[in-house]
Amino acid sequence: MVLDIIGGRPTAPPPPGGRRWLFLLRAAGSESPVPCSSPIMADGSSPGEPGERGRRLRSLSDGSHPSSTRSEDVVFVIQSQRNSFHVRQAEKLRKDLLLQTQALQESPPVILLLHRLSDNEGDWSILPLLPDLSSQFGNNSSWIMFLEEDTRVKLQKLHEVLKTFDRRKEWFLGKPLHDEESTIIHHYAFSENPAAFQYPDFSAGWALSIPLVNRLTSKIEEEPLKSDFTIDLKHEVALYIWEDGKGPRLTGVPELCTIPEHNPRAQYCATTVSSQSPLCGQPVKSDNIFIAVKTCKKFHSDRVLVVKKTWGKQASLLEYYSDYADPSIPTINLGVPNTERGHCGKTFAILRRFLSSHVPNTDWLLIVDDDTLISLPRLQALLSCYDFSEPVCLGERYGYGLGQGGYSYITGGGGMVFSREAVVQLLASGCKCYSNDAPDDMVLGMCLNALRVPVTHSPLFHQARPEDYAKEFLAHQTPISFHKHWNIDPIAVFNKWLKNDKHTEGLQKSTKDEL
Secondary structure, eight states: OOBOTTTOOBOOOOOTTOOOOOOEEEOTTOSSEEESSOOOOOSSSOTTOOHHHHHHHHHHTTOOOOSSOOGGGEEEEEOOOSSHHHHHHHHHHHHHHHHHHHHTTOOOOEEEEHHHHOSOGGGGGSGGGHHHHHHHHTTTOSEEEEEOTTEEEOHHHHHHHHTTSOTTSOOEEEOEEOOSSOOGGGTTTTTTOGGGOOEEOGGGOEEEEHHHHHHHHHHHHHSOOOOOEESOHHHHHHHHHHGGGTSOOOEEOTTEEEEETTSGGGGGOSEEESOSSOOOSSOOOGGGEEEEEEOOGGGTTTHHHHHHHTGGGGOSEEEEEESSOOTTTTEEEOSOOOOSSOBHHHHHHHHHHHTSTTSOOOSEEEEEETTEEEOHHHHHHHHTTSOTTSOOEEEOEEEESGGGSOEEEEOGGGOEEEEHHHHHHHHHTTOOOSSTTSBHHHHHHHHHHHHTOOEEEOTTOOSSOGGGSOHHHHHTOOOOEEEOOTTSOHHHHHHHHTSSSHHHHTOOOHHHHHO
């Protein structure tokens, strides 16, 4: 049931179609089902406390709509994550917004950290969250503004921008992206003219007017969200809102920017990005990352050769796992036959080997495909922000069935990073493959969800090739990985996008300075 956000009291059940579902996963060796997601809870305050969200509601409950946009007219949702590093980043942004509000001598806005809103795993996919936002803010606010942890906001400038839009109408605002060519990550949508459809760059922030939030809520309650894959959330949200032309298209707002906050051109922006490459201390040493490459005999002469010519040179500890032991590479046969899909059996054999005495004891494990392209120095820098004593599972996050509970998982092609503690908990849980050719990344996602271990997303990992992403999206990134050799020269792609060059020699220290 949905909880009253102010007092924690149960309210009436949601209307038909608004119900949250509970997915069950039976743990290996257990007769009891283990929940893969939990019912929605209060806003993230300690049990029994009204919480910031409730306190703010009291000051907004009169339903007034002033003639100009002020802080209290905007509900900020920071798209935060449960990992401790990301919590700190989100809290830093929240505090900055409150300081700006004080400087403007305005009432503080409602600022919600997404990971604290409930225990529902699907909240990060935004659409399942809209009914709750509509219920709490549909009559007392004008805008829902979504921010990523690295988004920086100039509050006064944002007010000036928002007041140019009639809040009584449906608006979907953001910095527009478009595809140059039809792409697999968008299911080849708009193949005849990929540039015709625009979707928001979440890094710049994006906003929904309350009338649009309320109408989308009615749609969700009348027709429950489908149980499907979540691959590129920003594109999928835009498609849902557009609704084959029945809803609004994205309205581009030039003041929503993704240039660095200290760029001279940023003076015209209401939002910017804080940095391109997180660095929280000394990069993790290369000999503290054990790397497992999944391959098979038919790819020994081409894909494995690419690894050796490119990023493999950067590795201190790397093993190739195949269905055939080839001493010239060398590859290791783990006794798991090659499968055309899935590779779950091989991946779990790698996890067991990582904890064995057969390989050096390291804090981190990286599992990649033989057609993954990756920058290890950039990964080493990124991992300086994470605590290896926590169960960390890091990479590009996908989801399945998030509209009805479901689970998140790290998609394998972009690389899956595990702390040793995460591997220990996974194997101790008794979780295992239901077949050798089961999808390893999805099975791991179900297991992690049952353990309540968060899947941590980084947009710097990529499941597809550079050409499968919008140019403007990659322009403000220092990417860590790409995947697939299809119709590309993989060595040229590595040299252009991932080779350790001027982009990583001077890794930004802004994150370190601000922590």
